[in-house]
Amino acid sequence: MKQPNRRIDARRSKYVPPLVVLVVVVAGWYALAYSLDNNFASGDGSALIIPPPHQLFVGLNEATVDRIAAATWISLSTAVVGFMLAIVAGMALGIAMSVSRSLESALWPWLIAIQVTPIIVLTPIIIRVAGASFGARLTVTVLIAFFPIASNTLFGMRSVSAALHDVFTLTQASRWQRLTRLQLPAASPAIFAGLRVSAGLAVIGAIVGDFFFTRGTPGLGRLITFFFQDTRSGPMFVTALIAALIGLGFFVVVSLLRRLLVSPWHRP
Amino acid sequence: MAPSIAPRRTFLLLAASLVAVLAACTNTTSGGTASGSTPDSVTESATPANPRDLADVCISPVVVQTDWYPQAEHGGIYELLGNDYTVDAQRGATTGSLTFRGTDTGVDLEIRAGGPFIESPVVTEMFLDGGIMFGYVGTDVALSRYNEAPTLAVFNALTVNPQVILWNKAKHPKSTTIADIAGEVAAxxxxxxxxxxxxxxxxxxxxxxxxxxxxxxxxxxxxDDVAHQGFVTSEPFRYTNLESGAIDTAYQLIHDAGWTSYPQNLAINKLRLDALRSCLARLVPMMQQAQIDFVSSPSRTIATLLDVVQQLDTTWSQSAELANYAVATMRQLGIVGNGNTPTFGDFESPRLDDFIARAIPILREQGLTVPDVTASDIATNEFLNPGITLP
Known part of the structure; x- marks a missing residue:
């Protein structure tokens, strides 16, 4: 008889807290929208500064939806391709540095320098060199996203226990076997931790970099500024929401991959 | 702070009344008619009471939200500012008595700088802040925001848009139009x-x-070897005075390229039209005349503009030379002018209708919800004095 109650309790503890937070956020949103002076002093009753949730889609006519869709495609494709390249570049660098101490000492300071330099400083230089092309967008995204992958790969590769290395030495394993059967699997929890951070950064890179890519069809970043300049608060919020959802989507995909590939055998 | 009707300035108003009576007598004795030839005489005959007395009909201060830092394009409004003005650099607001040709009208005038001093476009600010009576709203903006923020333009301060696309004339000597230069530069x-x-x-x-x-x-x-937007009243002058070496520029007005929007209209929140009507009837003719007075004899108001810019203490700079260049250019290119009618500052229906037909498809393509409006929805000549004309 106690079993069903436990299940109900478990479900409650799983779903009720997020729902409570959701209700609080929506209530806070409404409170903010209706507490701002003259927010609804417009001719048609729409919000001038912050639209309440039920007015979010006011002004989303066909032309606006088309603009948002085009911008979403540009930012999403930049983030996806940029993230893939960041994985390749980050892991390659991490592995290379784990193999060679001299390579690590040569590259590490530069990687740190790139990481700590604000991307808004680098982006205009990249555009000057590469033009306002898709390649330049990718470069910005890769630069902002690759470092956590590289550093976590290096850390993971170096963290393999000496005992396990001894086992591979005893079995006379080749360098390739040691890399693919010992070091990479052992480093995968750390690599996936880096991937989760980089996933968010790739989306940020694609959208922040977009502010500087001022030619051709705008991505989400520039479209938000256009809506801001025209005080079209509804479309502006929808665009921001899509940017957040893309970031969330990246995070979820990486988490699922981690669960599939690492969780079955890894216990932190 | 909520706006309030200004206390009567008995002494000043008495003086103003005397001036008005004397002026009326002068007109009568000189054989003036109801549609007298001088702007003053027409204004005087518009109402039996002293039309310069705004205290009974206008909220004080009369707040004008401009679209940028103080510059010559705003000269007509600063012309109405009395010498007793003070500058609030924090808010970008300049406040003084509203003075018409040296006579205090009984209310204060507050001119607010735009640009970085406001969070939203002027048209939105006019609805967020109920204290704003006039905002500078171009016809294209009025159309694009008509649903959410309907405005009514009551006076066009600039007949032609000073916005240009300009380029380096030495590098592109054969280019005379935007189409020409667009074919030659990278951006x-x-x-x-x-x-x-x-x-x-x-x-x-x-x-x-x-x-x-x-x-x-x-x-x-x-x-860079590009073409870029600018104001014909500013950028060509700035380029010829560059410290790194003068650049001779060529340009085309976007007006001449077909975008014939009235660029800098004094507009009100349309929802407040009835409440403002009696004030507009007396104040708008003063605005017409003040703009003419400014371009005819700009030195006093240019000194005011320069002083306000200095007191605002921002990165924006002005000089007497630049301001005088701007005034001369506005007159030379007809940017301040009567247009096709003798009345100064009016909206010409054919031009407005033609522009609306041209602009609405563009704005809708941009995703803006623009209703099918007509010229009379966004502009009126009701409050203008038809006898006021730029000589």
């Missing part, structure tokens, strides 16, 4: 997603891949 740089640029793209004047929306107001021609 045409403008601020944001501007409807006029969409119009130029739609007409094939500028290829879409050459539109750069990142113009930030710098003098780009010093370093």
């Amino acid at each position: 045409v740089s403008v601020f944001g997603d501007r409807p006029y640029m969409r119009f130029l793209v739609s007409k094939g004047v500028v290829p879409v891949d050459k539109v750069d929306t990142n113009y930030k107001g710098s003098l780009m021609l010093a370093t």
Whole structure:
């Protein structure tokens, strides 16, 4: 008889807290929208500064939806391709540095320098060199996203226990076997931790970099500024929401991959 | 702070009344008619009471929200500012008695700088802040925001838009139009997603891949071989006075390229029209005359503009030379002018209807919800004095 109650309790503890937070956020949103002076002093009753949730889609006519869709495609494709390249570049660098101490000492300071330099400083230089092309967008995204992958790969590769290395030495394993059967699997929890951070950064890179890519069809970043300049608060919020959802989507995909590939055998 | 009706300034008003009576007598004795030839006489005959007394009909202060830092294009409004003005650099507001040709009208005038001093476009500020009576709203903006923020333009301060696309004349001597230069440079740089640029793209004047929306107001021609937006009243002068070496510029007005929007209208929140009607009837003719007075004899108001700019203490700079250049250019190019009618500052229906027909498809393509409005929905000549004309 106690079993069903436990299940109900478990479900409650799983779903009720997020729902409570959701209700609080929506209530806070409404409170903010209706507490701002003259927010609804417009001719048609729409919000001038912050639209309440039920007015979010006011002004989303066909032309606006088309603009948002085009911008979403540009930012999403930049983030996806940029993230893939960041994985390749980050892991390659991490592995290379784990193999060679001299390579690590040569590259590490530069990687740190790139990481700590604000991307808004680098982006205009990249555009000057590469033009306002898709390649330049990718470069910005890769630069902002690759470092956590590289550093976590290096850390993971170096963290393999000496005992396990001894086992591979005893079995006379080749360098390739040691890399693919010992070091990479052992480093995968750390690599996936880096991937989760980089996933968010790739989306940020694609959208922040977009502010500087001022030619051709705008991505989400520039479209938000256009809506801001025209005080079209509804479309502006929808665009921001899509940017957040893309970031969330990246995070979820990486988490699922981690669960599939690492969780079955890894216990932190 | 809520606006309030200004306390009567008995002494000043008495003096103003005397001046008005004397002026009326002068007109009568000189054989003036109801539609007298001088602006003053027409204004005087508009109402039996002293039309310069605004205290009974206008909220004080009369707040004008401008679209940028103080500059010569706003000269007509600063012309109405009395010498007793003070500057609030924090708010970008300049406040003094509203003075018409040296006579205090009994209310205060507050002129607010735009640009970085406001969070939203002027048209939105007019609805967020109920204290604003007039805002500078171009016809294209009035159309694009008509649903959410309906405005009614009551006086056009600039008949022709001073907005230009300009380029380095020495590097492109054969280019005389925007279409010419768009074929020669790598980019045409403008601020944001501007409807006029969409119009130029739609007409094939500028290829879409050459539109750069990142113009930030710098003098780009010093370093880049591009074309960029600017004001004919400012940028050509600034380029000829560059410290790094003068650059001779060529330009085309976007007005001449077909975007014939009235650029700088004094507009009100349309929802407040009935409440403001009696004030507008007396104040708008003063605005007409003040703009003419400014361009005819700008020295006093230019000194005011320079002083206000200095007191605001921002990165924006002005000089007497630049301001005088601006006034001369406005007159020379007809930017301040009567247009096709003798009345100064009026809205000409054929031009407005033609522009509306041209602009609405562009604005809708931009995703803006624009209803089918007519000229009378967004502008009126009701409050203008038809006898006021630029000589």
